[in-house]
Structures are given as structure tokens and as C-alpha cells.
Amino acid sequence: MNCTEYREHASAPEPAAQEAADAHRADCHACASWSQTLEDAMSAIDLPDVEPAPGDWERLSAALDAADAPTPPVHVRLQCSYCHDTLVGGTPEAAYCASCLAPHHADCFRQNAGCATPACPGVSTVTPQRQVTDVAASRGKAQKPRGEPGPSRVLPLLLTALLGGLGAAAWVALRGVEVQVQDAVVQQGFDASCGRLIQGDYRAAQEGFRRLLDEEPEAVLRAEITALDRVARVLRDCEEEPLGCDWDGALDALTRAQERASIPRVRRWLEQRQDWAIAAQGSLHLLERGYAAGAASVAAAEAREFEQALLLQREARELLTQVQGPLAATAQAQIVETWIPVLKASVAMIQRFMGPKTKPPHWGRAEDMIVSLLPLALEDKEREELIGYLEICRNNMEDETLYAQAVQIAQRRSANDYPKALALLRRIRTSSVIYPDARAYLDWIAADQLVRAAVEAFDGGRGEEALRLLREAGDEHDAALGEAARKSVDEKVVLISQVLSRWQRAKNLGTRAEALKPLEEVIALLEDRPENEYRIMAQLMFDRIGSSLGKNAETYLEEGLRQLEAAFGDGFNAPHAAEGAMAAFERVLEDPGHKRDQIVRIKSAVSQREGDTRFLYRAEKLRKANRTDTYGDLLPRLKLLKTWLPPGKQQSQASELYRQIAEGSSWVPPEFRRPEK
């Protein structure tokens, strides 16, 4: 079962096909959706829960009393004497035996080679040229029976008379006269109704024909009017709903009416309408298939199965554009009717692909959809809109390619390649979705260039310029810098500021020893940048100052050695010399330019003096003798020895002795006492 058959079945279910229909519905999403929508709609349609007002029967009953009683139908029909089938009088197929006037089909008479009435010798026929007026009509409306079913008793008698002598006389006597309407008024009404029919005003034509039928015209005219009335009704239905029209029936009605038509222009018009109906009949299956494909296309579009929707739409177009004749307009309307929802749904999806909610936008998918839709566009406006979307997609895709190339180049972090990346980024349109990213990348590259220039300036000894460039990068391109980049810039600013402040302090101190510390800090800060101008200059200055300070150490060393000689010579009479030596040696140590051998010389000289004088032995004896009066002289020398003797037994003895004398002496001057805890 296909979709068309399924939907026909759904409209008028047949138990035998129910299983196949259920299977189709389970497989076909479009038909399932169609059925569901229909079921929802029909379950929602309801009749109002109202009842006629009480007493309605009484009112009707009163109206019935005043109305005509039901009129039993009178069916008068002729039968062929040969085949006993129905025979329509007054038509070319009706022939009457020239001997006995028995009705025959003309073919039957020929086939029988004469009259079929037993014992009738007739071998020729006569045909009526003027129809006898219907008996009822001849009696006039005023004579119609009222209340009682009288006509049912009268008419058989009249029929007998009709088929009897009166009829025979009438049929034969009116030979050679054209069929015409007896009553001039009826004729006029008939002409007018035919005119309306030809003009396509079927409703008015029908009303006219029915009024004429109420006038009870003669049988031939009545048959013609009935046939034309049927034509009017059928054509009206067919033009209103070509899809629901019974075209076979329409063609049959047109053919029968054309056979009976007495007016030439009506006959011609009926012939044209026959051609029209034949064309419609031929196109009907195309229209139905196109209609089904179109409906399925809409359902698929609603279900967002766009590929399927467009496939079905193309199929519907193919079928519907083949429809010719009276259904062509319907087919065209059908094309538009099914195209609009598909287009709307497709454009909505395209906009979604392109829109801000889709990240990143699916330009390629949108482009594919547009390219598929474009050939189906019906109007220039639709085409222009789709082309507009297509341009947006293609521009964005091109710009995204430029962006990707630029990023690839920039990520090499080669300053020489930056101009290429910048050139690509500058080609990106401001209207592109990627433009803000491109703009950010431009800023980032500019910031990176500034940072690079700042580092170069700093390494070249232009610290102030470096700081200015870094601040510019931070201020003007802050948004473009990532967190890591921003941290890196901040660190560089701090480093350069620290270097500059120390460098400035060292410069202010000139060649003084105090300048060595800031210079040393500059060197430490720039430890990993050996080529930095500040580091090189700081190292240079540090060395120069250190070299000059080294000469002072030598001077203090000489002074110290002289004082040492005095402190341990001449019977230890110069205790203050020990303090002088101690101070001189400390100045040597404080001199950044002192050398290792100078320290070695001091220690060697102190050790030599101890060896020569055996001062520790003497001091030990005096302590044991508790010669506290000598402690004031001993302590400065012991301090010198414990400080400057090389590590060993003597240095330990000096330290211990110094401690014992310093602790044991209540009179020890404060500067020799151990600090209180």
C-alpha cells in the first residue's frame, strides 16, 4: 500500500485493507503524521449539545396540515418491444413500428428485421417529430391533486391513452418538425439558463433548470433540461473540487446532454466541455500523485527531514507540472500550497544553521540546503532571499578560511610572518560572524608585536621605552590578551621596573661600595638574560668598583698587621693595639674587594704571633692564678686570637679561655660580656 492508497483508505476504511494500512502507517512517518493530525482535528470538531425548543413537533404538525400531502411518485417509462429494456422516448434511439407504433430501440428493430409485436407485419418505423405535451402539464398546475393521492389512479388511464390512439396520432402527425418548446415562456427561461450554463454560472443555471422542471415541460425538453441540470451540478462540483470530482460521471453527463441538446451553441459548448473533462480525466492521476507527494513533502519538512522533503517536492513538481487542461490551475495552486510550508520550514532551518544559537554556524549545511532549494523557488522574491542567504554563507565560509590561515601563520610566533597573518585578517568582512574573532586576533598580534618591541628595547638598555610599550600593550589590547599573556606582560613590567630602580640607585651612588649591592641585584635579576644591556653594564660597574675597593683592603691589612705586631710585642704593653688590629681586620673583611690570600695572611700572622709569644699559655696561668687585674689586658688579645686563629686546638683553647675569663670576671667591661638571654 502506498501513501495515496493509505490516505484513501483512511478516508473510507475497508476492513480487508486494514492490516496493510496499519503496516503502512507504522512504516511511513509522513502518513502517520498526516493521520495523527487528522484524528486530532476531527476529535476536536464537535456538534453543539443543544436540542430543539419544546413544542417543535406541534409547530411542524401545524405546518404539515397546511402543506401538500406526500405525493406518491409516478414512473412512466417505455420498454423496447424486442429487448424489454428501458427506452427513452424522443431520442434518436427510439423508433416506433409504422404499423402498430410499438416502441423499439432502432437497433433492436433492425436486428429483428421488423416489429417484435406478435403478428405485426411492420417492417418500417416512424420517429416522433413533435412530442405530445405531458398530460399533467396539459392539465395545468391548478388541476394538480391536493390532499389525496388522486394522480396515482388517473395517470395509468392517461398513460393508456398516451400509448393508444391519441399517442399514435400525435407521433405520426408531427413528423418533420424540429423539437421545440411549446411554451414561449419556458423557451425563454430555457435559453437564459443555457446561457448561464455556458457562462459558467452553474448555480444560477441549476436554479433556472429546476424552475423549468417545476413547470413540467414536455418529455423531450424535460429530458434535455434534466441532462443539462446534471451537467451544471457535475461541472460545479468538478470545478470547485477537481480532486473529488467523479470525472467519469462528468464525462457521461456531458455526453448524454450533448446527445439531447437541441441548441447548436449548447451542443458545441458541451463538446468543448467533453474535451475539457477528458483532459482532466487524463491528468487526474498525475494530480493525485503530485498532491500526495506534495503533502508528504510538507510532512517531511515539518519533521525536519529536509532531504526527503525536497526529494518529494521535486517529485510533486514533476508530476504537477505535467497536469494539463482544467486541472492545470489546481495543480499550479497545489505546487504553491505545498511549496510554501516546505520553504518556510527550510528557511527556518537555514536561519538556525546560520544563527547565533548554532556555534559554530553550519555554513556548509546551510549552503547545501539553499543550493537544493534554489531550483525550486517559484518567485523572484524567494529566489532573491535564498541568494541573499547563499551569499552570506559563502562570504562567511571564505572569511573563516582566511581566519584559519591567519591563525596558522600567527601560531608559529614568528614576528617576520606577522604581516602575512595581518594581511589575511584585514581581508575579513566586518559583516562576517568570524569578524569579532579576527579583530581580537589582530589585537593580539599587535599586542604581541608591542611586547616583542618592549623586550628588544629593554635588552638594548632602553628600559623606559620598554615600559611604555608594555603599558601600551596592556592598555590598548587588554581584551585581546589572554590571561597567560597578561600575566607575562605584568611580570615583564615588574622585572623592568625593579631593574630600572636598582640601576638608578647604583648610578646615584657612583663608585661607592654601597653601589655594589644594587648592581649585584641587577645582575641577579637578569641572570637568565646575559645579553641584556643592563646586566652587562651592571657587571662592568660592579667589577670596576670591586677592583678599587680591593686596594683599601690591602691598606687595612697592612695596618692590622702593624697593630698585631704591637699588641703582642714589648711585653704586651699595648692592649689597645689588639683592638686596633681587630678593627683593621674587620675592615678588610668588609671590603668587597678583599682577596682570599689577604685573609690567609691575617690568620697566618696571628698564628705566628701566638707561636712566638705563647700568649695563651701565659693567659692560662694568669687565669688560674686568678689575676683578675690582668683580665682587662687579656681579653682584647684573646678575642683577636679566637677570631683569627685557624681552626684547631689553639683556636678552641682561645675561645674557651676567653669565655671563662669573660664570665668569671665581675668587672669585665660590658662590651666583653656575653649578652643576656
Next chain:
Amino acid sequence: MSDPLEASDDALLATRAAGGSREAFRRLYQRHRVEVYRYLTRWLGSESLAEDALQEVFLQVYRSLGRYDRARPFRGWLYGVVRNVAQNARRKQRKVAPPGCEGHDSGLFPTLARRERAADLQAAFTGLPEETRALLLQRYRLELTLDELAEAWGCTNRTIRNRLHAANDRLVQAIVAQRAGGTA
């Protein structure tokens, strides 16, 4: 003892009414009056018009009983008369109705009024041609058989099938278009 008329089918009642039995006609009337009245109320959108039309329908049925063919479904024949009377009433209604009344189908979806999609369905159904709506109502609300519909509409069974198919498609398309229009 049961009433023989009560159990009689419509065709038999119609035949007896055609023979002059007012009681048979009354039974026919009682059997169909509510359904016809509701249908006319839906079609004409007014109870007062529907009451007049109901009287007119059964008056015409009474007059035309002589032409009724017992071999054909009475209900279909009845709704053929209903259709004609309703169309005439509708035509008169259009002549006197103030501008803007056309197509207003108030109360069409009384049970759906509170539902979210009622507007879509109402607009879609109201937008259908009058006869399409009538056909759908007869088929789905009055549950007329195909034979009855064919009789009511004066066409063949096949034509009714085609019309129903077309009417269903139209309704579905109208709903789809309505929803698409509403969301676009």
C-alpha cells in the same frame, strides 16, 4: 405489546408516512430531529436559524416523501434535503448578516477552547470551504456511511471517497499551514 412503529427502520417509516401516516412521520421526526438540529446549529451558527431550518427540512421531507426510493438510505436522502435547506438559509443569512459575520464559527470547538492548539484547529477548519466542512461533519460527527453520503450529496460512492480524501487532505494541510504560519 411493543409498538411496531418504534422498531421499524427509517425506510419503512418513510414509506408509511408517504402513504399518509402522520404518526409514522412523527416517529421519523422524533428519531432525527436532535441530530439534524445540532448539525444545522453548527452549520448556521445560530439556534434560532437552526430551528426555522429544522421545520423547513421536515416540511420538505414530508412533501417529497413520494419521491423517496425505499431502496436507498433514508438518512442520506434526509441529509440531502438538510444540505439544500441549509444552503438556502445560509444564502439568506449572508444577505442580512452585517459585514464581518461571514466565516465566524463561534463555538465550533467548545471543548477545545481552553486547549493550546484550539486556535490553530479552529482557524484551519473554519478556513475550509463550506461544503468541505459539511462533508467532514457528516462523515465524522454524524458518522454517515459512504452510501448515505453518496445519497446526500447526489453523487457516486467513488466520488464521495474522492471528496473525503480531498477534504481530509485539505484539513490536514490547513492545519499544517496554520501552524507553520503561526510559528514562522
